[in-house]
Amino acid sequence: xxxxxxxxxxxxxxxxxxxxxxxxxxxxxxxxxxxxxxxxxxxxxxxxxxxxxxxxxxxxxxxxxxxxxxxxxxxxxxxxxxxxxxxxxxxxxxxxxxxxxxxxxxxxxxxxxxxxxxxxxxxxxxxxxxxxxxxxxxxxxxxxxxxxxxxxxxxxxxxxxxxxxxxxxxxxxxxxxxxxxxxxxxxxxxxxxxxxxxxxxxxxxxxxxxxxxxxxxxxxxxxxxxxxxxxxxxxxxxxxxxxxxxxxxxxxxxxxxxxxxxxxxxxxxxxxxxxxxxxxxxxxxxxxxxxxxxxxxxxxxxxxxxxxxxxxxxxxxxxxxxxxxxxxxxxxxxxxxxxxxxxxxxxxxxxxxxxxxxxxxxxxxxxxxxx
Amino acid sequence: xxxxxxxxxxxxxxxxxxxxxxxxxxxxxxxxxxxxxxxxxxxxxxxxxxxxxxxxxxxxxxxxxxxxxxxxxxxxxxxxxxxxxxxxxxxxxxxxxxxxxxxxxxxxxxxxxxxxxxxxxxxxxxxxxxxxxxxxxxxxxxxxxxxxxxxxxxxxxxxxxxxxxxxxxxxxxxxxxxxxxxxxxxxxxxxxxxxxxxxxxxxxxxxxxxxxxxxxxxxxxxxxxxxxxxxxxxxxxxxxxxxxxxxxxxxxxxxxxxxxxxxxxxxxxxxxxxxxxxxxxxxxxxxxxxxxxxxxxxxxxxxxxxxxxxxxxxxxxxxxxxxxxxxxxxxxxxxxxxxxxxxxxxxxxxxxxxxxxxxxxxxxxxxxxxxxxxxxxxxxxxxxxxxxxxxxxxxxxx
Numbered sequence: 001x002x003x004x005x006x007x008x009x010x011x012x013x014x015x016x017x018x019x020x021x022x023x024x025x026x027x028x029x030x031x032x033x034x035x036x037x038x039x040x041x042x043x044x045x046x047x048x049x050x051x052x053x054x055x056x057x058x059x060x061x062x063x064x065x066x067x068x069x070x071x072x073x074x075x076x077x078x079x080x081x082x083x084x085x086x087x088x089x090x091x092x093x094x095x096x097x098x099x100x101x102x103x104x105x106x107x108x109x110x111x112x113x114x115x116x117x118x119x120x121x122x123x124x125x126x127x128x129x130x131x132x133x134x135x136x137x138x139x140x141x142x143x144x145x146x147x148x149x150x151x152x153x154x155x156x157x158x159x160x161x162x163x164x165x166x167x168x169x170x171x172x173x174x175x176x177x178x179x180x181x182x183x184x185x186x187x188x189x190x191x192x193x194x195x196x197x198x199x200x201x202x203x204x205x206x207x208x209x210x211x212x213x214x215x216x217x218x219x220x221x222x223x224x225x226x227x228x229x230x231x232x233x234x235x236x237x238x239x240x241x242x243x244x245x246x247x248x249x250x251x252x253x254x255x256x257x258x259x260x261x262x263x264x265x266x267x268x269x270x271x272x273x274x275x276x277x278x279x280x281x282x283x284x285x286x287x288x289x290x291x292x293x294x295x296x297x298x299x300x301x302x303x304x305x306x307x308x309x310x311x312x313x314x315x316x317x318x319x320x321x322x323x324x325x326x327x328x329x330x331x332x333x334x335x336x337x338x339x340x341x342x343x344x345x346x347x348x349x350x351x352x353x354x355x356x357x358x359x360x361x362x363x364x365x366x367x368x369x370x371x
Numbered sequence: 372x373x374x375x376x377x378x379x380x381x382x383x384x385x386x387x388x389x390x391x392x393x394x395x396x397x398x399x400x401x402x403x404x405x406x407x408x409x410x411x412x413x414x415x416x417x418x419x420x421x422x423x424x425x426x427x428x429x430x431x432x433x434x435x436x437x438x439x440x441x442x443x444x445x446x447x448x449x450x451x452x453x454x455x456x457x458x459x460x461x462x463x464x465x466x467x468x469x470x471x472x473x474x475x476x477x478x479x480x481x482x483x484x485x486x487x488x489x490x491x492x493x494x495x496x497x498x499x500x501x502x503x504x505x506x507x508x509x510x511x512x513x514x515x516x517x518x519x520x521x522x523x524x525x526x527x528x529x530x531x532x533x534x535x536x537x538x539x540x541x542x543x544x545x546x547x548x549x550x551x552x553x554x555x556x557x558x559x560x561x562x563x564x565x566x567x568x569x570x571x572x573x574x575x576x577x578x579x580x581x582x583x584x585x586x587x588x589x590x591x592x593x594x595x596x597x598x599x600x601x602x603x604x605x606x607x608x609x610x611x612x613x614x615x616x617x618x619x620x621x622x623x624x625x626x627x628x629x630x631x632x633x634x635x636x637x638x639x640x641x642x643x644x645x646x647x648x649x650x651x652x653x654x655x656x657x658x659x660x661x662x663x664x665x666x667x668x669x670x671x672x673x674x675x676x677x678x679x680x681x682x683x684x685x686x687x688x689x690x691x692x693x694x695x696x697x698x699x700x701x702x703x704x705x706x707x708x709x710x711x712x713x714x715x716x717x718x719x720x721x722x723x724x725x726x727x728x729x730x731x732x733x734x735x736x737x738x739x740x741x742x743x744x745x746x747x748x749x750x751x752x753x754x755x756x757x758x759x760x761x762x763x764x765x766x767x768x769x
Contacts, residue, residue, distance in 0.1 A: 001767060003690045006682030249767055269763040270756070276766055277693040284674035285667075308667045363666070364659035367639075 001245050001276055002238075002283055011069055014048060014060075019073040021046050026077035032194030032341060036081040037113075039074060044113035049083070052232075053091055054098070057107055064092060064228055065290035068235035075239025078341045080194045082155040084233050086116035092228035093119070093163055093174070095295065096221045097213050102176050106161055115160035117176065119225060120150035120200055128354040130222050131172055132165040135202070137212075144207040146175060149200065154352070156198025157188040163213070164202070165222055172218040175211050177202070193341070193348040223299065227306045230353040231289035234309055237317045237349045238286050241279045244324035244342045248272065251328055268327060275323050278316040285309035304366055307359035314350030314359070321346040378448050378681060388452050391431075395460035398425050404461035408637065409734075410706065410741030413587050414463050416499055416541040422463050423470075423496035433470050433494055440478055440486070441494040447680060458629035459636070468538065469493040469500040472617045473546050473565075480563075480605045480613050489565065501568070503533040503547025503591060504614060510535075511757050514557045514611060518593065520549040520564070522607075525600050527551075527564060529572075529593040537751075539589035540577050542568050546617075548610045563610035565602040572596040582743035583720045583736075618753065619691070625752060626698025628673045631705055635665055638709045645712075652712060661708060668701040689765020696758040699748040710735075710742040 007015060025038045043049050052067040053059030060066050067088050074081060087110050094103050103117065110116030123134050135148030146166060153162065164175045177184065183205040188198040214221060249272060252263040262268055289309035292302040321343035325332040332339045350356055378384065403418050414422075426432040434453050436442025445453065457464075465471055474493050477486055492498030509516035518531030529549060539545070545566050552560030568575070572594040577586040605613050639662060642652040652658050676694050710717050716735035721728050728736075749755045763769045 003688075003766065004678075004682060006678055249769070253769075263769050266760075266763075269767075269769050270759045272767055272769065273693075273696075273759040273762040276762060277697055280690065280693055281671035281675050281697065284678050285671055287678065288670075288674050308670050311664075312667050312671055360660055360663055363663040364656065367663060367666075368654055368659055 001249065002242050002280055005072070005283065006287070007069075010060075011066075014051060014066075015069040015073060017046060018043060018048055018070050019076075021048075022073060022077055022079055026079055032078075032080050036079050036194065039077075039079040040081050040083070040113040043070065044111065049087060049113065050111040052088060053094075053107060053111065057104065058111060064088060064095075064232065064293045067232045068286070068290050071232060071235040072239040075236035075241075075345075076243040078240060078243065078338060078345055080341075080345055082110075082116075082118070082158070082195075084229055084236070085118045085154050086110035086159070088232045089119050089225050089229045090117050090163060092225040092293070093213070093221060096217065096224070100176070100213055102161070102210075103163075103213065106176075109160065115158055117161040117163055118153060118155050118159040119165070119229075120153045120156065120162040120177075121165045121222065121226070122151045122153070124149065124151045128358045130165075130226055131219065132167050135164065135166045137166045137168050137173060137175060137207070140206070142209050144175065144209070144211060146177065146202045146205045146207055148202055150202075151199055152189070152197040153200055154195060154197055156186060156200055157196045162200065163225075165218070168212075171216070172214075172222060174213040174218045174221060175207060176213055177205065177207060177211060181205050181207070191348060193344040195348070220299070223303070224293075226353055227302055228293055230310045230359075231286070231293060231306045233349050233353060234282070234286040234289060234313045237313050237346060238279065238283045240342050240346050240349075241275070241282055241313075241317055241320040244321055244339065244346075245272070245275045245279055247339060247342075248275070248324045248327050251331075262327075271323060271327065275320045278320060282309075282313045282316055285312050300366060304363060307354075307362045307366075310354065311356045311359040311363070314356035317346040318343075318350055379452065384448060384452060387449050388456060391453055391456040392460065394425075394429055394431070395456065395462055398429070399460065399462055400425075403463060407461045407463055409737040410634065410709075410745070411584070411737075412464070412744065413538065413584070416538075419463060419466050420496050420499070423466055427494065427496060432496065433474055434465070435471070436474055436478065436494075440474075440490055451680065455629045455632075458633045461633070464630075466493075466496065466499070468502050468542070468546070469498065472502065473500055476546075476563075476604065476613055476617050479616065484601070485565075485604065499538070499541060499543045501536050501539045501542035501545050502617075503536055503539075503545045503549075505535045506532060507534045511754055513614070514561070516548060516550060516561065517553075518547075518549050520551050520562060520598075522551070522600075523597075527562075527598045527600065527603070529564075529566070529596040529598060531593055533591045533593075535578075535751075536575075536589045536591050537587055539568075539575050539591050540586055544568060545591070546604075548614045551607055558611045560608050561610040561614070562607050563604040563613045564598050565604065566596065566598045570596050570598070580744070582746075583740050584744045587744075626672055626676055626694035627702050627748065628669065628676055628694075628698055631669055631698070631702045632673070634702070634705050634709065635662075635669060638662070638665075638705060638712070641709070642712065647714070658712065665701065665705050665708060668697075668704065672697045672701060689761050692753075692758040692761040692765070695752065696755050696762070699755065702748060703742075703745055706738070706742045706745050710738045713738055 021042050022039045025035055050058035051060050052064045055061035090107055106117035137144050137146045160179055162177045164177050166173050166175055183203040185201040186198050188196050191197055253261055255262045286309055289306045292305035325343055328339055331337050403422055423432055430443050433442045434445055434450055438444035477489055506516050506518055520527045520529050545568055548561050548563055550560055551562040573596055574592045576590040578588045645652050713735040716732055719732050719736045720739055721736040
């Protein structure tokens with residue numbers, strides 16, 4: 001129900017082609033996981049998965065923000081995919097290391113709906129802290145040895161490799177670790193929104209010399225990549241919000257109680273308007289956050305734009321999803337009706353890459369540091 | 372999705388911004404700036420006129436008017452910059468009823484004779500206008516207004532009243548809508564008239580508000596008030612659409628985003644400068660969190676306003692109502708916080724010249740007055756509930 005996404009002609013064409021491509025899949029039934037996989041395969045054939053990548057990787061070369069054109073329509077149909085994890089976050093890392101051949105191959109694989117690589121950064125007992133502590137790597141002759149564990153790596157079961165945050169001599173570092181190396185142990189768990197998350201243990205894994213990606217700038221890269229994940233996931237969230245709202249408006253127009261359509265009741269109309277106003281504002285902030293990923297934006301400005309958007313949309317996304325469910329009534333609680341998937345996914349997006357509270361704390365810290 | 376900062380930071384835009392900033396530094400009188408920084412919304416007639424004449428002298432009065440009517444002919448992004456810099460620099464709001472509301476309506480709907488007669492007084496800041504729309508039983512349901520007009524030859528004769536007339540006690544003239552026919556739909560039979568407040572039969576009854584800011588609103592009574600027919604704007608019975616266009620004329624700024632940004636900056640400055648048990652307020656995690664949440668809510672409106680203004684273009688319709696809805700909500704939340712954070716002095720309400728009051732007490736009192744006074748922004752100009760009705764119909768098709 002958003003009036004205008006503010007896209008130019010080229011952007012509109014890309015977004016419309018994504019919308020057309022996924023609309024049949026969403027209506028065809030099947031599990032959330034099967035639908036998500038089907039959407040990715042179709043979009044790969046269309047060639048749009050690569051959109052946010054650089055031109056030599058088949059992308060539009062307009063920056064990471066272009067991912068919004070893919071993610072917003074996916075959200076609108078509640079298609080849950082590893083797009084942010086396999087394309088956006090690795091692409092953000094690749095902006096710093098364009099010459100890294102293995103990373104480039106994984107991005108190409110992901111752009112063809114293949115396994116790709118995902119970032120492994122969460123550590124047990126440390127919440128959303130982005131800086132690695134318990135995972136360590138040490139030099140050993142012409143190789144590295146990696147020891148430690150990463151928790152709940154999103155889509156970890158199907159990735160061919162992990163971009164692992166690790167400590168080297170007390171400083172953060174980044175390693176690209178193939179999933180099939182000896183000593184990599186993976187244990188997977190399902191999530192409420194149809195994903196799989198994996199605990200990954202590295203048992204003194206021997207890594208080739210070139211597996212270290214950073215040149216001492218890992219902290220900066222980690223912050224940028226996770227800001228990219230945070231910001232771009234919000235485009236999907238806004239698609240989910242607007243999709244939930246539209247579904248609710250349509251349902252209330254057809255549902256009659258007390259002799260009148262529910263959509264005629266002012267108490268419900270005003271609640272729909274609150275959902276609508278929040279959704280418009282959400283797109284504005286998501287757009288600002290995505291724009292802040294341009295490399296000429298200072299890190300502090302980017303952090304603020306991303307965290308403002310993440311905190312706002314995290315909460316408002318769940319508000320919209322919960323209101324949609326409430327106004328649908330019992331039908332919304334069923335598995336058959338699609339609304340529950342929207343609410344699960346909106347909830348999951350808030351609770352990923354740092355929840356609203358974490359981003360509010362981050363903003364508070366920035367504001368206090370200035371003094 | 373071109374980046375807006377390229378529009379707002381072009382060479383010309385920067386030069387314009389500098390020009391506006393310099394004007395404020397060099398010419399905004401301090402006693403006026405201080406009142407604005409105390410969140411006083413309605414300044415005295417004299418102060419409003421003083422500032423308007425300064426703007427006029429520098430070619431920036433009536434900023435949204437086209438050049439052929441004496442305005443500066445600013446582009447959209449220049450208007451945006453002007454409004455932002457005025458707010459940040461503590462300049463008063465424009466003389467809203469003449470400059471923002473009536474002027475553009477006259478330009479759109481007035482005859483050349485009416486334009487020549489009334490626009491110069493607004494442009495020069497000599498005529499002070501008020502708006503006669505609401506009545507005791509015509510508030511949100513404005514079209515049910517009853518204040519009656521009958522035609523007698525070349526004159527209209529008004530009998531009835533107008534209610535909540537802001538600045539009616541200091542206005543020279545009123546523009547208003549009156550009922551010339553009650554036989555059809557209530558939106559029909561409404562006529563838009565201009566009248567001299569010194570006309571025989573006009574009486575103004577000031578209404579004291581509870582917030583301690585003094586007189587802002589009035590009830591205006593009409594007892595056989597005669598208005599020449601040539602002071603009618605548009606056709607007889609065509610007043611409703613003109614009134615609606617007047618109410619939506621404020622494309623910029625009725626969300627008051629710029630004013631709220633300035634208010635929040637002042638609040639942050641206060642939290643930096645004020646200590647509680649030896650620590651600046653801003654270092655308190657709960658206070659910092661509250662400030663950050665206000666900043667997020669404000670940024671949500673700010674970014675939406677920018678998106679609507681510069682991307683939605685002519686498609687902008689009912690959606691603009693959400694700017695007023697959300698903008699006045701966050702404005703009130705900021706001013707509530709500005710009172711809350713005063714600590715034990717928060718509930719003081721002092722006269723302006725209270726003997727011996729400390730700066731802390733005076734400042735707390737101004738915060739409380741603003742907190743209470745600004746509740747009106749969610750009520751006037753179409754209440755928040757009316758904005759929701761507009762959005763339900765216009766944006767959601769309900």
